Structures are given as C-alpha cells and as structure tokens.
Amino acid sequence: MSLIVGVVGATGAVGEEMVKVLHHRKFPMKKILLFASERSAGKKVVTPYGELEVQLFSVEAVQACDYALMAVTGGFSTEFSPQIIANGKTIVIDNSSAWRYDDNTPLVIPEVNPQAMKDKLLIANPNCTTAIAAMALWPLHQRYTLKRVIISTYQAASGAGAAGMTELLEGTQKQLNKEPVVNEVFAHPLPFNVIPHIDSFQENGYTKEEMKVTWEMQKIFGDADIAISCTAVRIPTLRAHSEAITIETAKDVSADEARDMLRSAPGVKVVDDPAAKQYPMPLNATSQYDVEVGRIRQSLIFQPRGLDLFVSGDQLLRGAALNAVLIAEAKRLSLSDML
C-alpha cells in the first residue's frame, strides 16, 4: 500500500470518474494526488477520499506518482507524457488519442489484450466507442473470426465532456421555453436533433471518431484484416453510448450460441429478452461497469455467417475511467508477479 496515484485533468468529466472508480474498486494506494491546469489548481473538490486540493500540474510533481491517469487533451499528452515517463518509473495511462496509433505504445483493453502492455511505462486507453463495441466483439472474434464490422453509433453529449452535458441540458430547457438555442460545444444545436459529425473530417469522408474505431479495433484485436466501418452520430442523450452493430464472421454463428457465450464474457451483461422489453438502453447502462449487449439476431445480410446486435455502455466508465483503472490494476498485478 505504498503506491501514489495521480489523476491529471482531475476536474473534468473523465478525471472525476477516474477518482470515483479508483475508490470504488479499492485500488491499493497510500495517496491520491489530483492535478489540473492553472484554472483549477488550488480548488478544493469533494471526492470519495474526502475533500482534496487540486494541485497545479508539473512534470516533476506527477513524477512522484507510481501511476498517473491522464484525462487530458492529445496535445497535452503528446508534450508531457514522454517527459513524465522519462524518470523510468511512473506508469502513465493516457486517455487521449495522442499515443494510440504509435507502434511503440500499447493500446489496451485489459479483458482483451493485457499482454500488449509488456514492460511499457506509457499505455494508451482506447476511444470510448471502440472500447464499448470491443467488449461484445472480442469474444465473438475469438470464436467466429470477424471479417466485416459495420457500426452506427448513438453517442451521448457527455462524450464531449461536462460542457457537452451542460449545453444539452440548458439548450433543451431553452427549446422547451421556445427560446433560441445556442451551441458552442457541438457543431449544431443538439436538443431534439441528431448530428452525424464527431471530431474532424478526414480525406476519405469519414470523421476521425469513425476512423478511430477502425484503427483501434484492429490494433487491440491484433488483426488488421478485419474490415470495420463506422458512422458516428451525436444524439441528445446525456450519458452512455449505444451502437448498432452488424458483423460478418468467417465461421457459422447462431444467435443463441453467441448469446450464451456472451453471458460468460467479462465486462458484458447480456440484456436480450425482447418479450419482456429487455434490451440495451442508455437509461440502464449509465453508471454501470458492464456493457449491455442485446438484440442479438441472425443477420439477414450475412447468412449463416453474421449477426446483428445492439450495445449500450457508459462511455465515461468502460470507455475511459474504468478501462484506465483496470489497466492500472493489471499492470500492478503483473509487476507483483515479477517480484
């Protein structure tokens, strides 16, 4: 219990969740340190560990930590993560997209590819949409070998941070009052709307958010042959992303067999009883560690080698904070093994 854990960007939506998950999962530590930029440094925040003062970020201060969970921008991580790990000791788990596609940086979902971490000090956490889909797709890939994956997302406002949630809530009240709705976080007003645009557009017409799913899933699954296409869509929900997924497999698959197998998959909760109106929904997936998987059916498109399914997962947890803490847990156990 001599470990010191730091959370960098501790006052953001993901940083706050990281502190909560560390506490809820009883991550063994002597001390937790919260870091933020000048704007938040000095603030006192209420956490499950009691009231804590937020410290001003500096490389030296974070290097005092054994684990640094980074809930920061890509630009920030690009600059500072290498400086932090230069001490040869601090393990940095980075939630930004800065290092995910770097060949020397493992991109890890602990239930999928913990072995990729090896002895690396910098470990990348996947994009939320990727992580949520991967929980359902990894067991299916192991058993049936995925050939094609088509994903359409239903992404919540909090994917754009706490400011996104606030903009949706305030804008919704304005629209109900028939007042003009303003948008700063989102490209267009989100209340009662759908915006098929998350992150920047790439030359191939896909957004970066959509390409992240392709790039990251292939890297995490260690299989560049899986063809993956995503349409990423922001919708007026607060928390938990949903995804409609169609897969083509190399081997025959049945909905019943897949459902049974997913029941024993880690991090997955099968919610698939249509007669009882039970299927994945943000309403239930919010604040849950497990990703809900349901609507599992033999695909009409890829027969008999395909399924359609629907998933809902808390993107602040499975897609960010929980995954980061699980990486820290796995890293800690693998280090203890080496002693």
Add this chain to the structure above:
Amino acid sequence: MSLIVGVVGATGAVGEEMVKVLHHRKFPMKKILLFASERSAGKKVVTPYGELEVQLFSVEAVQACDYALMAVTGGFSTEFSPQIIANGKTIVIDNSSAWRYDDNTPLVIPEVNPQAMKDKLLIANPNCTTAIAAMALWPLHQRYTLKRVIISTYQAASGAGAAGMTELLEGTQKQLNKEPVVNEVFAHPLPFNVIPHIDSFQENGYTKEEMKVTWEMQKIFGDADIAISCTAVRIPTLRAHSEAITIETAKDVSADEARDMLRSAPGVKVVDDPAAKQYPMPLNATSQYDVEVGRIRQSLIFQPRGLDLFVSGDQLLRGAALNAVLIAEAKRLSLSDML
C-alpha cells in the same frame, strides 16, 4: 376541378399533414371532407382550407369521394378499405400497413414505381423508414444494383403520432425538473434515452418495423434479391427520421459519382459539405418535402463496390402525407391520360 377528396383520420398527426400537403400542392378539387371516429366527429378544425367540421366516418360517406387518403390503423383499413372501393370508383390511398404485403395491392413511391398502380383502386403507402431510405437508394440501385443494404435508424417521437411527441416533450420537462418520467406511448421513458424497439418483435428477432424495411423495399424496387437488414431505434427527437446506411453494389461505385447523380434525383436534396458542417440533420429536414442525403463516402467494408451514407427526412411528409398526395397526383394524371 370536380373532384372530392376525403381524409380519413383527419385529426391525427398524419391526417393533419395530408390536408396541409393537399393545399400546399394545390391538388385540384371541388371539396375536401374530413372524417374521423366518434371521438372527433363534430369538432371544427382550422385548416389551410378554412375552418372545417370533422364528419363521422362511414363507408357510404367516404364513397362520395373520388380520393380517400387513409391515416388510420391497420385494423381499420383491413375492415373498411375493401368496403369503400367496392363502389368501383373511390381511390383509396392507405397509409397503414394493412395492404402493403398483399400481392394484389400496389405499394408505391411515385418517384420509384408509379407503374405499379395500374388501374387499382386501393394503393398502399410505404412505411416512413422505407420511404425515406428509398429516395436515396432507388437512384443508386438503378445505376449500381444494390446487393446488400444495412440500415440503422434514428427515429423521432412523432413516428408514434402526436401522442408520442407530447409524451417526449412533457417527459423531458419532467426530467429537467428531476420529477419522475412516465411512459405510455413508448415501451420505456424516451427523454435522454434510446429505445431499440419499434413495433412488435418477430420470431427472427427483428421487429416488425425492421422487417417492413426489408419487405417493402424489395416490393417497391421489384427486386427480391436485395438483402436488407435494419435496426430500428427510437431516439428523443420530435420529427424527421435519420438513417445510417451502408450499401454493397454489384457495380463499381465512387462517392463523387453517386453524389453527382443524387443531385438530380427527384425528392432528394444532397447536403454533403462536411468542411462547411453541412450534412443531413432532423433540425433542417423537418417540414421539408425532400429527403436530405449526405456523408456519402466509399465504404471501408465493401470496396470498391459500396458506399456509406446518411439520410434525414420528414417522416410525416415523405414517409406519409406527401407520398400519399403524390400517389393521388400520379393517379389523377394517369386517369386524365386515359380520357
């Protein structure tokens, strides 16, 4: 101008739109008659034609019409549509699903298969999700031959009628006030939620709403070889459905060529300038006749024979009222041709 037009179910969300569209498109008529059940009969309603009294529905009263636009339930249409056309004169255009799959009843989108109407008196209007997708897919099918179509929908509350819209609006205000949200129209509370369940579940695990897209698209396109799979999802928007669509084609297709071709397709508005943040959205598609089509890109899944695209269309117009009036217009023109 001697025609009499009746709207049956005139006080519902679709019926009201039918009256507005008839007026806006200047459908030539001597008289419009509004019919409803006992609950609404006798009411006076404000329409673009002035204040009109709603009449009690009876087969005889509707048989006085040359055209009867039916915005009624499947059960009602099953019982009464055959009785109405038994006079050998009244043309019934039915928005319910009662007759869509009947081999003797044409299912028509006038821009796609007007020839299917022949001399039939009963003509079925397609499901809204089908009609919206078909506007974009028909030109693509003609040029490139569709092999597989995968659709994920983002469907508005008004797909469940005016009561659906009211439930969403009232529930949203309640949730903002942190009061309990009740649901009667929808299977679960819809505010800030996503419900992957529209219409009843079928034995194959798809909902009837999802299967309608398969059955109807194949019938309208006259091609049972197109494999079509849909995931139909209710989201907290008020009006206009959106759909993420992936297609595999028999012939090579490029996004640029498809975009150019769709620019001249009837009933379609290409909204596809990502750099200017222009793409289909319910916010803009609401109350528009044309279906917005955008996010057109070479599919990462089906290369070089596939596209991904996104559509938004007003389901009360393109998916119901407008399509019904366009059927009446096409029928009227074909009858004039015969004189």
